[in-house]
Every structure is written in C-alpha cells, then in structure tokens.
Amino acid sequence: MDAAALTSRFPATQDLAGKDMPTYRVAGSDLLAVVSALRDEQGFDLLADLCGLELQGRPVRFGVVIHLLSTTHKEYVRLHVDAVNDRVPSVSSLHPGANWHEREAFDMFGIVFEGHPDPRRILMWDSYPYHPLRKDFPLAGIEVPFPAADVAEVTGQKVEPAPMMGGPFVSHGGKLSEGEPSALDQSWTEEKPKA
C-alpha cells in the first residue's frame, strides 16, 4: 500500500508501526475520507472487521479498530480511531458490512456511530440501560426489569446478577479434590488485586 500518499494527504494520520500489518491512527474527522480513499484509490475494498475497544488510562476512553482487506493486492491495513466524546463517524455508507459491527460496538461499549442508518442495539434488548463490555460493568450483571413487562408480571422474573461465586462452577467448601475442576474466584479485578 502507498503509505506516503495517506500520511501526506491526511496530516493528522499517524503511523503506529504495526508489526503484522500497516497500522495508522486516524482522526475521527478524517475517517470517512481515509476509508473512502483506501477503498477507491488503493483497492482496500473489503471491511474485514470493525470493533470497539476500551483503553484504560488514556485521555480518550473508547476507540474503534477497523481492518480493511484488499482483495486485489492481498494485504490488510488497520485503522485506529479515537472516539472523542464517545463518537465516531459511521463507515456504513462506504462499507455496508459495517452496519451490524457498529451496532454491536454501540451495544457493548456505547460508542455512538454518527450517520449510522439503524443505530439500535443488536445483542441486548432495546430497553437495556447498560453497555456490558465496559470495564466498569460487572461480569455478573446489574439487576434491571425483565425485557417484557407482561411476562415479568406472570413470572415475577427480573434480570438478576449471576456472580461466578455461588454459582455451580465454584466449589463452596474449598477444593474437595485435586481432580475436581473448579472455576477461578473472580471477585478480584484489575483494580482490586487478589488478596
């Protein structure tokens, strides 16, 4: 790929010296122009992946990574975009395949894709109030009302946290035998180290 053409045309673009493929940090304002230039001028015609990520300890909390593949030159390029104010322009207009990927990134991280044709959740139900892959969201979950009010009325069911401790895969009275498989105690996290 022609790296010089990219960095000279978009001065905000920064080469991250990726080890496995050319990797660039792209400004959100340049994203559509960069993806469009890569697609139309350099043959990166296939969006292989688009995912959200949360980077702790960085000024911008969320980011988006886009992998593009050129089916003619058989090479990849990776683009990093910081989600300033949790917002990133949507590339669905250039690569329709990005539609569901962006909905998933929105569902799991709360990254808003500006200009997305259908900005709904995709995995969790529409009324779900949280974004579960955020680092501050507990794996066990948070209690919220059941998705359907009429079913909740009949069954009395709520969406309940299901912590690993107390579950069927953690033994209660310590280890019963060496051969017994048991899950790890996950009450510790990156912030709260194991006692």
Added chain:
Amino acid sequence: MVKSDFGYNSKVEGEVIVTRADAVVNWVRSNSVWPMPMGLACCAIELMAAGGSRFDISRFGMEVMRFSPRQADCMIVAGTVTYKMAEVVRRIYDQMAEPKWVVAMGACASTGGMYRSYATLQGVDNIVPVDIYISGCPPRPEALLDGMMLLQEKIRNEGGSLRRTFRGRTVETKIVS
C-alpha cells in the same frame, strides 16, 4: 409396565376392554407427544440427531416435531436461554394448548449452565414450569430419549387428567361416546 391399567381377559369380557377414562387418556397422550423443538443452541443438534434414523424418536410416537405452538404438546427447550429470548420462550409456551409439558434439555436450559453472566437466564424454570430436566452439555440423544421416556411415565401416572387447572381456572374435558 408395572402397574396394569387395563383389565382384559378374552374369556370373560369377549371384545370389551374395561379400564378407566384417565388411563386411556393418559395412554393416548403419552404415546403421541408432539414436541415443539425450541432449539436455541448446540443441544438442538443433539435433538436433531434424536430425530434421525440412528436414534429414531418416532419409536416413542414423538417424531412429529411441530414448529407451531398450536400443534405441540411438549416444548423441548434445547439450549441457552438469554434474557432477550426468554420473552419469546414464555410467549410460545403461552400459545401452546393444554395439556402441555416442558423438557429442559441440557445444562443451559436447566440452570444457565456455564453462561453465568449478565445476558443469560439462569434456568428456564424461572419463566415456565419444567417437567423433566436432562443433564449434559449437550446431552447425547440417548439421554434425551431417556428423559422423554420419563416424561411418558409421568404423563401415564397423571391423576385427574380430564380436569386440569389452567391459570387459576379449572378446565374439564368431557368424553362423549
């Protein structure tokens, strides 16, 4: 069968069989369970295998998988029930006509299984009454057949099968001869 529901002696009754209405109704129901395959995950693959010629669920009169809840008697919940899907499972259960039974097939449907997370219902018995639980991840087709035979046994021994309570209302079936 240990318990004899039918009294029949050709020398005494001739061409007449004497029995109880309950026993006949239960016998008919237990041998024509039409399952509603609620296939939600990998357990559904084993459920399909049970329908194939090697395991042949039709030996028990259960090969008539109905994808419409109106025509089904027994919902086989085969797989992980997420909270998003739980609503659908309950709605389909509500649409099934009485009498109806539910089989929780595999670890996920029974307890949530290894999916102890924010997204998964921890056991389908939280939203529908379950008659038979089948362990395994996923259970082999033999385990499913064993569970279904247990369900047949349960149906055969149901008392007052012509009178059932449904949503607090007693429904009575009348036999007209």
